[in-house]
Amino acid sequence: MIVVMTPEATSGDIEGAKKALKPHCRQVHVSRGADITVLGLISITSEPDIIEAVASRLRGVERTERISHPYKLVAARADRSTVYIGEIPFGPGTFGVIAGPCAIDTKENLLNVARRVQAAGAAVLRGDHHKARTSPYENEGLGEEALQIQAEVKQITGMPFVVDVLSVEDVELALAYGADCLRVGTRYMYTAHLLEALGRQQQATIMIKRGFSATLTEWLLAAERVAMNGNSSIILVERGVRSFGTETRNLLDIMAVPVLQRRLTCLPVLVDPSHSTGDRDLVPDATRAALGVKAAGVIVDVHPSPEDAFVDGRQALLPEEFAALMEVDVKPLLGPLGLKLS
């Protein structure tokens, strides 16, 4: 069961509600979104009717909702959440574009890409300080040096940035360099202590990529674990699932976006047209499909010289290809879909 507070509820109201509801459940989780605060009652011990009666008399409570899914805090609600990376909104009515190199190599390259994608309409910069690789022999990135580069590029361009985190230490390091969004990769979607560490900080938004063959429920439970630990600023990224086909790197499950956004969760869902297809020629089609289903945005690999990229060069767009993507594929569709660029 969740208790939704009014937008006007004060900290005192929230504390009061928490105290009043505590006797009726094992735990009360306070989840502060961009606009509203929601109290999640974990393992309730009183009858729902009784809790509803109690809640209805509390100051600052808008309504209660009975949730039957295994996830509660991230479940669909009357209103979908808008989640921010820096000051960039991701949520209903907006389409946010995140772009940048898959892995960071030099400051020159990153700044070059950042300026060009920003000029073309990207709102957030991506660029990982190290990569989760399945093979221990593949390049794993620059590490802390890359974070330093990102912080400098942010200072110059003003673009908020997203970095990947593979461990609890990474979380602290990335926050120290002012990362605006911390991303949990496909391979780490089930790693509980990482999700818990992410939930315990309030500084950065969390982005969770879907596991290789994660069900929607498992994916939302990963988000729930973050939210339960105190941070509900969460964005999901669909990046394709494993299947029998060989033409694309993964099978983009495009319908997961509306199933999630309309029915299952209050969180925004992005599409990754680069990793899902593994093929730069298909990025425009995947981006238009993402627009078609009204995803909250896309996260796109862009690199100034893809053939020199540490990893995943085959799927990265050139900066000029990204500019064309924005002009030809994204912007003309926004108006007809009732969306605007974040």
Added chain:
Amino acid sequence: MIVVMTPEATSGDIEGAKKALKPHCRQVHVSRGADITVLGLISITSEPDIIEAVASRLRGVERTERISHPYKLVAARADRSTVYIGEIPFGPGTFGVIAGPCAIDTKENLLNVARRVQAAGAAVLRGDHHKARTSPYENEGLGEEALQIQAEVKQITGMPFVVDVLSVEDVELALAYGADCLRVGTRYMYTAHLLEALGRQQQATIMIKRGFSATLTEWLLAAERVAMNGNSSIILVERGVRSFGTETRNLLDIMAVPVLQRRLTCLPVLVDPSHSTGDRDLVPDATRAALGVKAAGVIVDVHPSPEDAFVDGRQALLPEEFAALMEVDVKPLLGPLGLKLS
């Protein structure tokens, strides 16, 4: 290896080329498309260089192409084909909408639906005379009576119509009632003698739905079998593949559309937003995704009283919902995508 004839090539030119090329392969297949004729050289016995030299001296030959795929006649070529159902084009630059009930129950219902979907912008009427069902206990449709109804509704509305065929006898029956397009269902994509019978007639266009977990190569080989038997007017329909998810009936493989249309085949590819999702609420999203990837069109279940439908009622739109789909979801996106309604 294929030999593409010029649009101006005469029957005499084609016969001449066929005769001249026969000594260099096991078989020459003549494939007459809407605009151009292509000769497919099966199991060539001379060197490609020699065949190219021979072909270059023949009257009416535009060019030769070396094809390395297991399919040849339906492989991608410089120009994608436009395939017609009646006089309605499906191909580059157009978006064709096919709508109607999944199974036909009464003439009243069919005429009612036909008039309303036609008014809303559908160009072709669907409605099966019987259904391929996995269970022998499920309703399997009206059979010949349904074909009679369709012929009558076509006479009144002028809309060409698509019917499903499950056997060689069905093909003959459907042609006798003037069907404009014969559809091979998901369960019959591998049924060789049915595909061969379809290829041997020139009267109707053939539509091939993707098998439950067919690879793109297998699907194109089914089309190739039809083309080899003489009919290259073929449309493919993506309807989702089997996967581990349970939220939608199938996993819509939206990226199969651009992979096929850009790279693998000259044939147009439609999306079935009804059977892929199994859920009427998701039909608009799936349709917009189909537009996003520039599918050649969609085929949509519409029924005046879905709860009374013989089968698949849960996924059928009401006629008024279909009209809204066309107004809200389809038409506003056509222009920005450079498409027009067929």
Added chain:
Amino acid sequence: MIVVMTPEATSGDIEGAKKALKPHCRQVHVSRGADITVLGLISITSEPDIIEAVASRLRGVERTERISHPYKLVAARADRSTVYIGEIPFGPGTFGVIAGPCAIDTKENLLNVARRVQAAGAAVLRGDHHKARTSPYENEGLGEEALQIQAEVKQITGMPFVVDVLSVEDVELALAYGADCLRVGTRYMYTAHLLEALGRQQQATIMIKRGFSATLTEWLLAAERVAMNGNSSIILVERGVRSFGTETRNLLDIMAVPVLQRRLTCLPVLVDPSHSTGDRDLVPDATRAALGVKAAGVIVDVHPSPEDAFVDGRQALLPEEFAALMEVDVKPLLGPLGLKLS
């Protein structure tokens, strides 16, 4: 609901029961197994209690069973069926080995293989008169000539034989040559009119291979369609499902065997260690796994010169390898598993 007749029930008893039960359902299907006869009541129109009361007073009725699965005639019952190919039993307590070339090329080869597999312990000969191929360019077999060869080899060796059937005409042809078992391939598992034609004849046993990604329910519904048409002598063959792996041709779903045989169906289930793995080196392992789960047997590709085989040579055993399989892998495990060779 099904009504199980006693083993002693006469034709008169069966006719009487059928007549008495007809008013309570839409249709009564009579399914005569090797040992017992079962009446399947399709779409019952009376309350189950009433039907049970009616049935309990009929002569020759052993018991009634309420079946909630979508399949009824092939559902699990107190006793699993033993199904015969010729006089060879497939069912509880036995392990039947079927062997032979995937496609028949010459009489010499077939007779050679037949004698050698028979000497090694195979009870039934396989050898297709033509093959269902996805590609129209691949070899499709000798057709009727192969049936003639099989009939001659049967006369010489006395081994019953299994052939594949792709169409209703094939069924008639194969029966004319005395085939003991007609096999529906993976690509044809959903082809309703073929299943119906197979059900309408009583001369041969039917073997149904699992579709590429068929669920167990779909597979049993294919069997049900055969049974409904009058022939319940049906054997199922597990041959692997489609998955993301590339090391074997298909993913052998070994646990489908006990799930089917223990819980879902009265029919025997074989394993195809050749087509599931696509690799002769893995055939012994797959055969031992089949023994481990107490499959009713295996069907193995054997060819005297695999490299010359029309199709699937890479997975065929040499006759001497088959003999080793029987001696080393099969026979030593039979006793400890409580099985004996059919």
Added chain:
Amino acid sequence: MIVVMTPEATSGDIEGAKKALKPHCRQVHVSRGADITVLGLISITSEPDIIEAVASRLRGVERTERISHPYKLVAARADRSTVYIGEIPFGPGTFGVIAGPCAIDTKENLLNVARRVQAAGAAVLRGDHHKARTSPYENEGLGEEALQIQAEVKQITGMPFVVDVLSVEDVELALAYGADCLRVGTRYMYTAHLLEALGRQQQATIMIKRGFSATLTEWLLAAERVAMNGNSSIILVERGVRSFGTETRNLLDIMAVPVLQRRLTCLPVLVDPSHSTGDRDLVPDATRAALGVKAAGVIVDVHPSPEDAFVDGRQALLPEEFAALMEVDVKPLLGPLGLKLS
């Protein structure tokens, strides 16, 4: 490229070889197995011929092997490895049985189970101190208290024990309590820093369960990451993959065992008949299938009162059922398969 040392090679020989080979590659990894030591040359910079010539002159070198897989240290070699848990061997010719509760609840229960499974033939005790759960609301186990219980039970029974580890801290904790084998669960197969921490310790053997839909290559790369960090005592556990079926919890990929053990890796592979099926009634079948493919053993859930188990009760055997499994299903098959109990 790998360099295999002779069993008699001294530490000095190994150091000498390492030094001599260093100029020819980016890194030399020393991997000490139970019997032999292997040097893995990562990213070679000289021609293979030259390295082979250099190696052939070194003392203590048995042979070099060119490895083209992305994994090197865990690749298949002439001889498969025997890996030990405590003193219990897992490898060619043996079948090792690990049994115990999925999660530990009380010492009484664990000791009770340990004594009974030991009497029945189990060699190693399993029992997790906490469980990786996808849902943050599910029971996650006793933590350190469970390790204390396990250490006490080991002292009493002498059985080595396996525990799961979810984080680097877990590794240290489990080693402090004397765990003999540390298990990386399905959800953590890709967690690089955990794998690296496991590789850096020599005290315990590592067990790696297959990810939900991990390819065999990805799974072996996880093992490679452990081995690269210095510990090659690794056991793999097949526990089923995600598929479209619903009858069992996962689809047991039984053929992965011989594909791995015969072709791809030197490491032993176990089968988990409990988690793969999720169903205690199917555990005997899955165990016999594991024997059939000559898996190195099984790991089985056993609980004295499954209905009270924290998690996964539906798949746990009662101790008496486990005893029956050993007597009826395991022991009779060992001799005929040329195996003996570890």
